[in-house]
Structures are given as C-alpha cells and as structure tokens.
Amino acid sequence: MKLSENEADVVEASNLQYIQSLLTSIPHTISFKGKWSLIEAKLSDLKSQLSDVTDFPANSLSVEILRSLSHTLSQALTLSLICHSLHLPSGKLKTQNDIDSISSKLTTHIHDLDILIKNGALDKNNENENDIVSKRESIRVESRNLITRLQIGSTESRNSALDSLLGLLQEDDKHVLIAVAQGVVPVLVRLLDSTSTSEIKEKTVTALARVSNVDSSKHVLIAEGLMLLHQLLRILESGSGFAKEKACIALLCLSHTKENARAIGSRGGICSLLEICDSGTPNSQAIAAGVLRNLARFAETGENFMEEDAISVLLTLASSGTLLAQEYSISCLSNLVRDDDNLKLLIVKRGVINCLKTFWDSNIDFRGLEVAVEFLKTLASDERVVDIIISDGFIQRIVNVLSCGVLAVRIQSAKAVYRLGCSNAKVRKELGEFGCIPPLIAMLDGKAIDERLAASKALSVMLICSGNRRIYRKEQKGIVSAVQLLDPSIPNLDKKYPVSILTSLTHSKKCRKQMVNSGALLYLQKLVEMEVDGAKKLQENIGRGKLWGVFSRP
Numbered sequence: 001m002k003l004s005e006n007e008a009d010v011v012e013a014s015n016l017q018y019i020q021s022l023l024t025s026i027p028h029t030i031s032f033k034g035k036w037s038l039i040e041a042k043l044s045d046l047k048s049q050l051s052d053v054t055d056f057p058a059n060s061l062s063v064e065i066l067r068s069l070s071h072t073l074s075q076a077l078t079l080s081l082i083c084h085s086l087h088l089p090s091g092k093l094k095t096q097n098d099i100d101s102i103s104s105k106l107t108t109h110i111h112d113l114d115i116l117i118k119n120g121a122l123d124k125n126n127e128n129e130n131d132i133v134s135k136r137e138s139i140r141v142e143s144r145n146l147i148t149r150l151q152i153g154s155t156e157s158r159n160s161a162l163d164s165l166l167g168l169l170q171e172d173d174k175h176v177l178i179a180v181a182q183g184v185v186p187v188l189v190r191l192l193d194s195t196s197t198s199e200i201k202e203k204t205v206t207a208l209a210r211v212s213n214v215d216s217s218k219h220v221l222i223a224e225g226l227m228l229l230h231q232l233l234r235i236l237e238s239g240s241g242f243a244k245e246k247a248c249i250a251l252l253c254l255s256h257t258k259e260n261a262r263a264i265g266s267r268g269g270i271c272s273l274l275e276i277c278d279s280g281t282p283n284s285q286a287i288a289a290g291v292l293r294n295l296a297r298f299a300e301t302g303e304n305f306m307e308e309d310a311i312s313v314l315l316t317l318a319s320s321g322t323l324l325a326q327e328y329s330i331s332c333l334s335n336l337v338r339d340d341d342n343l344k345l346l347i348v349k350r351g352v353i354n355c356l357k358t359f360w361d362s363n364i365d366f367r368g369l370e371v372a373v374e375f376l377k378t379l380a381s382d383e384r385v386v387d388i389i390i391s392d393g394f395i396q397r398i399v400n401v402l403s404c405g406v407l408a409v410r411i412q413s414a415k416a417v418y419r420l421g422c423s424n425a426k427v428r429k430e431l432g433e434f435g436c437i438p439p440l441i442a443m444l445d446g447k448a449i450d451e452r453l454a455a456s457k458a459l460s461v462m463l464i465c466s467g468n469r470r471i472y473r474k475e476q477k478g479i480v481s482a483v484q485l486l487d488p489s490i491p492n493l494d495k496k497y498p499v500s501i502l503t504s505l506t507h508s509k510k511c512r513k514q515m516v517n518s519g520a521l522l523y524l525q526k527l528v529e530m531e532v533d534g535a536k537k538l539q540e541n542i543g544r545g546k547l548w549g550v551f552s553r554p
Helices: 004-029 032-052 060-082 093-119 135-151 155-171 172-183 184-191 198-212 215-223 225-236 241-254 257-264 269-279 283-297 300-307 310-320 323-337 342-350 353-360 370-379 382-393 393-403 407-421 425-433 439-444 448-462 467-475 478-484 496-503 509-517 518-529 535-551
Strands: none
Touching: 004 032, 004 060, 004 407, 032 060, 032 241, 060 093, 060 135, 060 370, 093 135, 093 370, 135 155, 135 184, 135 478, 155 172, 155 198, 155 241, 172 184, 172 198, 172 215, 172 535, 184 198, 184 215, 184 225, 184 269, 198 225, 198 241, 215 241, 225 241, 225 257, 225 269, 241 269, 241 283, 257 283, 257 300, 269 283, 269 300, 269 310, 283 310, 283 323, 283 382, 310 323, 310 353, 310 370, 323 342, 323 353, 323 370, 342 370, 342 382, 353 370, 353 467, 370 382, 370 393, 370 407, 370 439, 382 407, 382 425, 393 407, 393 439, 407 425, 407 439, 407 448, 407 535, 425 467, 439 448, 439 467, 448 496, 478 496, 478 509, 509 518, 509 535, 518 535
C-alpha cells in the first residue's frame, strides 16, 4: 500500500527525536558504559543516514524500515534509562543480553538503510507509475526494488521478495536479462549462506537455475566462481530433493570449465551427483548425469570417477533411465573411456553394448543419436571391441543414419565409418556391402564443411577395398563430387582425402577421363604448388592418361 508523505514525515521525525534522546541519555549510563559507547557511535551513523533518506520522497519500502527502526530506538531509550542505575531490575546477565540485541538490531538497520540509499530504491520513479515510460523500464525498476528487498528486512520479507522475483523471472527471458543487469546474481549467491532458511535456499537456487537457462546470462554465474560452486555443492549434500535438482541445473552451466570441474571433483561433487543418479527423481537423475558428462570431459576428474565406482551407476542409468538420462550417461561414459582402451574393454564386458543398442533403437527421430554414434566411434578405436560391434548389427544401424536429416548425426556416423574402416579389410568390405558408400558420396555435396570432410575421410579408407571401388564407380556423382573438393578456395578441408579417393580410382580409364572433364588438373596444379600429400602423383596419373588420349590412333 502506498503511504502518504505526512505519515513518512512523522516516522522520520520520531526516529530523529529518539536518536537525540538517546544521545542525551547515554552519557549518564552507569551500567555497561562500554557497550553504550558503541551504540552511541552507531546512532551517529543512523542520524547521518536519516538525513539522506529525507532527501527522497518516501515509499513503502523506506517507511517499513523506518518503522522497524523506531521500535528498536524506543527499546534502546527505555533500556538506557534503566542503565542510569547500578540496580538492574532484570538482572545483570539479562540486561547485558538485551543491550547486545539492541546493538545487533541497530547494525542491521544501518546495513538496510545503506543498501536502500546505494541501490537507488528511494528514487522517486520507483513509486510513480506515470513516470515509467516503457515496459522494459518498469521491469528494471521492479527488479531493482526486489533486489533491494532481498538484502534487507526480516526473513519473511525476503521470502516474499523471492516469490515475486521468481514470478518475474519465469515470465520472459528478457526479464532475466534485465534482473541480471541490475545485479541480482551476487545477491542470490549471498542468500545461499548457512544462515538462510531451507525455504529461502530452495527459492534462491531455483532463481539461479532460471538464470542459468538463459545463454546470455551464463557468464555472470560463471564469474561468481568458487563461492557459488561451494554453496551449490552444499545443497547437493544436504538440500531437499527439489533443491538438489535446481542446483544440478545451475551446475550444468558451471561445469564446462576445467577450473570448475576440478573444484567440483575435489570437493566431493561427483559422489553427490552419482547419488542423485542412483536414487533421485527421473528428472534430477538426467540433469545430474548431464553435469557428470561435462565433468568427464576433463582428464583431471577421471580419478574422482574411478574412486566413486561411477561406471556401475552410469551403466545402470544408461539402461533404465529416461531417454535424456540415457543420453547423458552414454555421453559421460564416452568421455571417461575416450583415452583408455582397457576401460573400453571393461565396460563392453559389463554390457554397455546392449545399453547402446537399446538407446539407439529407441531414438526413432534420430535427434538424440549423436552421442550414441560418437560413443560407438570411441569404442571402435580399440580393435578388440570392433568384432563385438559388428556382430551386434551396428553396421546396418550406421548405414541407416548416414542419410538421416540431422547433420550432427551424419557427421558422427561418417567419423564412425572411418574409425571402423581403419581396423581391418574384413570390416571395410562389410561396410561397403551394407551400403555405406552411396550416402557418403551424397555427403560430399553437403553444405557444411565438417560433413564433407568427414565423408571424404571415411571414403578414403573405404576405397582401399577393391570391391568398394567398384561400388563407387557405379555412382554417377562420385567422381564429380570428389573433384569439387579439390578446389583450394574451399576452406578448412584437408585436400589429401579427396586426393586419396581419386587416386584409388585412377586404374579406370573412364574415371580418369571423368576427372579431367571435371577440372581436376586445374585444381591439382595449385595443390601441387601447395605440397598437398598425393597431389603430384594424382596429377601424373590422370595427366599421362590425357596425353595418351591425344596421341592414340583414330
């Protein structure tokens, strides 16, 4: 409710009168003179602050604080008069406690008034809707007022301010950006300390989770560093299930940096996250697995995962969690075993192939398959695992996704073909027989450089097999598509792979003629000058064929 200027003036005048009376009374105190001297110094600060407050029009927030101050000053005056005597009706210990309580309250009032003045919460525009010229400005003013309320007053008032803030943040991502710009994040981080109630902590971490979901605000959370991490990890250890889930959402944002990942691992965060994966709600399990996936990207956390027997928990979640939980668990396992062949073999023996197969076959729209194909590629780097992959029918699965509509999945599939093709001749032959070559040729014409590079790299290995070369020659666009990749003006595409593809086909006179007609010699001259591997040999092979054609009999 908006308050009148007269009411505000009365409260301000009352406080100044109380302060003056106290400053007159304190020199006459006999009991606890030292404590009263400290209070006297605080009264001087309050008097100065009240002078600043009177320079601004009153609003509900300032009058609320001034009323509370008036009550404290009244108590202080009564207590100071009692201390004019050595005889204390309530006893020495009780009176001392009362004086300490008054001193503490005055410190809180000084803190609250300081925030009120510095935050601009007394600005005349805060209470005058007619002066608000836009919706954006109104949100800015509301955010600033709520941020001020989060820093002052009672637990109940802060709790109420959090409710209002959460309502504001949930309405629109733009509201999040405005609140962040007004400085809400550092204030929320301070609210997560041990003195806050569990209810306030839940609401605070919910607000931080909301901020972490807006990309443009993530850097502000990251800037809070170890202080925020420490508070979030404490919630993972002892918070409610709801608070733990929200803490995991915030950690998804924070766990992308090596420094934060190391801190989370060294402070027991991986253990707490694994406990959530083991016994949390389906949604919290998925989010916790997502944080673990981020952490597993860094070698520094590997030992922490092994100490906590993470493999068992992740394998269980990969086989029985929600699709998102399975996706994150598989991605986490992929990161963990990436550079450890013995670990790859271990998780294969413990049934990870069946988990991968179930997850793969459940993703009918292909969108979640990027991590599965990438994991398959990681496992295929160990030749001991390749035969198991082949026997479980993954070649056909790869062929099916090479031509799917999801670019990232196609790229990972081509990389998996390359990795499998590097293993042995038998696998290369099977890849060709199952139909890998036509979709890979189609990928050579893709818009994305990464797709064209992945396809050319896979085909360069596939064409080591003579049977695969026959399949390639039957594809109408095979030669033209490979020649186009020789163009030096195409950036970030290693030319040695299309050179290798074409070189493997030069035994065919028809193919050599197609290469020449497609402009290969023009490109190759530039590639020779650039010293691209194999370019000179390819130029000689198809160039010699051209000269033979010139001098052949009619």
